[in-house]
Every structure is written in structure tokens, then in C-alpha cells.
Amino acid sequence: MFFIASLALLSCKQQQSQQATTNMTYRPLGNTGLQVSEISIGCGGFSKLDTAGSIALMDMAIDSGMNYIDLYDADPKTRSNIGAALKGRRDKMIIQGHIGTIWADGQHKRTRDLAETKAGFEDLLQRLGTDHIEVGMIHITDSPEEWNELEGSPFLDYVFQLKKEGKIKHIGVSSHNAEVALMAAKSGWIEVIMFSLNPAFDRMRGGTIPWDEGAFDNLQAGIDPVRVEFYDYCATHKIGVTVMKTFGGGGRLLDAKTSQIGVAFTPEQCIAYCLAKPCISTCILGVDNLDELAADLHWLRATEAEKDFSAPMHNQTAQGDGQCTYCNHCSPCPQGIPIAKVNELLDKAERDGLTPELQAQYDALAHHASECTHCGSCLTRCPFAVDVPSHMDRAKKIFGK
Template sequence: MTYDHLGRTGLEVSKLGLGTMNFGWVTDASTSLDLLDRAVEEGINFVDTADAYGGPQSPDMEQGYGLSEEIIGRWLAQGGGRRDRIVLATKLYQPMGTGPNDRHLSAYKIRKAAEDSLQRLGTDHIDLYQMNHVDRSTPWDEIWQAMEQLVREGKVTYVGSSNFAGWHVATAQQEADKRHFLGLVSEQSLYNLTARTVELELIPALRHYGIGLIPWSPLGGGLLGGALRKADSGRRSSPDFLAAVERHRSQLERYEALCADLGERPADVALAWLLHNPAVATTIVGPRTPEQLHQTLRAPHLNLSAETLRELDEIWPGPGGEAPEAYAW
């Protein structure tokens, strides 16, 4: 496994991070524990979860809420130095109930959400506490004051964001600077060969402020993982997936042919393309089995040539570069 700094911090994280959204829902508890063991054995030290993971993320369907964190807590409780071998990241924002203060980023919610996550995880600190969405109704003074308190108490070490726009990142960081607070160290966003909008303004903002990018859905919901073969074999038969395959069929044919010429799995090429970008600190993979996890380990060591990168840009064109040059002079 290879490692990189998380943004401008001294913290090093594995280039592949274990995403645990499926824990307790798609992947049963026993397999989830095995996945955690295998990840650490393979050198993965970044484990990403959220308070709402473990079931349908809906305020009216509370069953499963917190289950992913609870499973990680069970794994940590086995001891053997497990806690010190991982960088533990979780998130808040999603509704954890139907009450008016069970969601978003008020100081009230931040305090309660952190305490609840710590209890489920069975630990005394969260290494990276991520805001899962921007809260347009709560002032940054309130948000940062609450986060600062958690840092002072030793319950949180670093703060990150997720699903922020470039100007949200800039605003958050400017307000943190006024308070002489470290502010954001990471941003977790949708980014893959099929979804490159973040190249316009978000990535330039992250680079300016020294904030590490953590892509989620790096395989585009499975499209970049050998979708034509999976669709033809019936392994991914949902109507939405099949419709996406048909919508992108010509691109997928070129992409999978390129991967075949390289002698590499499409999933590995997609991950390697992300990891070649210096803005990317780590990328989230969400395997359902230890075997699937093992298959991803080639990607951090796969070097794509300049010619291959150009071909990928032709197949999956981005937004034209960074703003404003992407759409103006």
C-alpha cells in the first residue's frame, strides 16, 4: 500500500480507503468484521463511515441507523492495537430521527452527534469528523465554535467536509482562519471518470487551501468496473444500472477495449486515474467481500502513461479544464 498526506496536514492515509456504507446492510456484520481485518492486513489505514450508515438513509426509517459505526466499534473492541492502526473518519448532517434538531449542523446537533458516534464506535476520539453536506441555515461562527470545542476536548482531531461547492470551501476556510482554527483538511466529493464537474472550481479551491480530496463513488456506481460484462451476465440487473449502461454504451465499449489493451481491469484503471491526480489524498472503495477488497490493491501501484491519460480524456471528457478558462478567456 502507498500513503499520502491528508491535505496540508502531517497525517498520512492509505491511497485506498475502506468505505463502510454497506456494513450491516448489504454486507452482514461477520463479513464486515472480516473486511476490516483484511483491510488493515493489506495496509489500508483509512476507514470511512457515517452516523447514518447501516440502512436506508431516510428520517422515517431509523432501523439500521448507526449500525455501520456499531460494527466498527465491535471490531475495535477486539483490541490488539486496532484503534491505533487506523485513521477513523465519520460524518454528521443526515437526519438521525424525526425531531427538528436531529439533522444538519447546529451546535446542538454537532455536540450530540459526536457524542452518539463516539458511543457507537466505542472510542474516545474521532480522527476526521466530516460534515456530510453544507448547512445553509447555520452560521459558520456557530459551526466552528462547536467543532473547536470538540477539538479542545480531544474528541475530534481533524475536521473535513463532504459535498461542498468550491465557494463553500472558501467561505468555511476564511471563517476558520479568522478564528485561528485549522479548519477543513479534506473534502469528500463525487469524482470519477464519468463525473468530473469538480474539476471546474472545487479542485482549484482545495489546492489553494491545502485541502485533500477524497473521491466517493470512484467507479461511477459500477459503470467503470466492467459494466458491459456485468450487464450481459446479469450481475447488475437493476433498471437504473442497465439504463446507464445503454446511455454510455459507446464510451464503455471504447473504455473497456482500452483496458483490455493495457491488460488491466477496468476498475483498476478508473482508480489509478483518480490517484494520479495530486489533489486526491485517498479514494473510498466499498467492497462487499474480502475478495473484492483484495482485487482493488493493484490500483495504487498502476502507473498510467501520458498517452493512456489522453485516451481516457477523449473517452470521458471533463468540463474543459478549470474555471473560468473552461468557459471563458
């Protein structure tokens, strides 16, 4: 399958020239006709860097042969930085932009409200400096009920209208839920699905831990049958699957102390694990800066031994859900608490000890864990079963407010 994807690419002149200078391999994005780099870039770094830093990050991504970017974040800074970084070279990146996200009161918000959705999407195009994006990704649909509510909704009518107008070329959906992802795949109108996948999620979510010793003969063994059906359906019906949380979310899988299955993987092992599935088009990598991207680009030079993920698979232990991946999907908090950032600082303080630097970062937040009213609204939006109110209690205890 790897070879077939690579050979298909060789017919494309532009990508031929990219391959002359990089070792990037390209894969079909389902039936869209697009060829995408097998590793691609997320938007997180663009929210943390200034414009010059964003341009440098985009330079490195494009020079490496990456041609695909996910932009879920509605933060105006993120969108504007990516727009600036793509100025004069819009054709170098296939943009997977999310529909149904807005920036409200300084926080990211998922929405299905039509007026908000329209405003959010127009803002996206305007800040990117483009009149279209290639993949219009319906932002996070994580329950069958939410999926069913989409059908016939004004929100979905708007998505179809965008496609008719050419403002989006293909329709996608993002989900952390295999049942929803399978429903979307079978809908007949979804062309791309962004799905949370890594060696841990396949084992934790309806799968078996520890790893079945015989499973290397069949990489689908021991995985939730719904996930297996989803992967197989997408491969058979040529629906593009783009991977989020490649490294476990917030890089959790790269450290045994934070890994959801108790064992550390390297970036190369995580990527190799995902790309071993024929349905996968690209692994989207969350990077915060140039150093992280440079480290991840070792993938292009990695040996087969470095990609071999069998050793950590043998050593995994059950831990499971409940750990924050700092994804921000639970936002907005009515109290304005930046939940992902509080959880990130809390995890660091609990793992490595509270340092003056961590305390200073916490103190600088506009709102703190002590403001949590235990309203529970974040719980309904967290795909990873994180008990946020209890995390806020722990943060208040450690940081003092």
C-alpha cells in the first residue's frame, strides 16, 4: 500500500520536485484526488509563535515536503499567523479548516449555531487570505446523537452550500468516537475523517491490554471491533482518514510517566503504527516550535529498526482514559478558566514538582482553578473522560488559588 501511494504521486510534477529534495512519501486523501504528505502539521505552534516564528515554522514544514495542515483553532492569532505564513505560497498547503468553531470571550468554542458558524468560517477565510480551503471539516462530532442532529440541520445545509460555492472543496468531519466515525464514513457524503488514533487509543478503547503476543500477525487483533470496521470501511471505500493525537495528545505517549498505557513510544514508532493502517492518509503532528518539528522530521530519515513499534507494544500496562491531552475541546468554561493550560501545569507540577517557573505561569493566567463552580459543562465536551472539577480542586491545592 505504501508503494502504491508513492507511485501514484510520481505522476504529479510539483510533488516530484518536492521529492527530489526530501524523502517525504505522499498518499491519496481518499477519493478526493489530492495527494497528501504522510506526516503533516497541526496548528498549535502558530498560536504560540509570533508572525516571524510562524513563517519560519511554515518554511520548515514546506521545505520538508509537508503539504497538509489542520486548522481547528478559532484563535484569531493562530489563523492570522497561518495566513501570514502562507502569503504568496497558498498552493503549497492543503488546508483542513474546521467549520463550527468560533473565538468567544477569549476562548475557543465549538458551535452549531448558524450565525456563529457563518461568522467563524468567514473569519477563517479572511484571516487565511484565501477564498477557499480544500477540506471543510465539521468540527468534532462525538456522539451518535450529535451525528443524527446534523442530518437536515441548517448547519449542514450551510456546509453543503459552502461546497457548492467552492469555498470548501471537500467535506470532512472530526471525531474521537469510532461509532460516529463509522456512521460518517457510511454517510455517502463525508470524504475525509479526522480521527484520534495512536497505539494507546486502539488498546484502551474497547481493545485489550496488555498486547496480545500473537497480534503482530494481524495488527487489527485485540482492537474494538467498531474501530476495526471503521478502518476497514475507509480503506475499502477510499475515505481519507487524517490522524489527530498521533503522539497520544500533548505528547503523552512519548514519556512512560504520562503514557496512557504505561510505556513510552518514540515519535517514529507512533507514526509507523498509524501509517501501518491502509486507510490512513496522513498523521497530523502537533508541534509547538521549530525544535519540535525538526525532531519529528527525523521520520524522513528513520530506519526500519527505529520505526519498529513492537518493543513498547509488548511492555504496555493498562491505565486508560481520564488523562488530559490539553486539546481544549472542553472549552469554553463559563468562568473563563483555561482548562487545558491549568491541567498541563498541574500535570507538570504533580509529576516533576512545583517550581517557581510553573507557579509564575499559573499566576499569569487570567482565571484560576479556584473559580471552578463544578458546573460540569466541560465534562460533556471532554472526549477523554477527564474529571475536570477534581483536577481543578487539585490545581487549587497545589497552586494556592
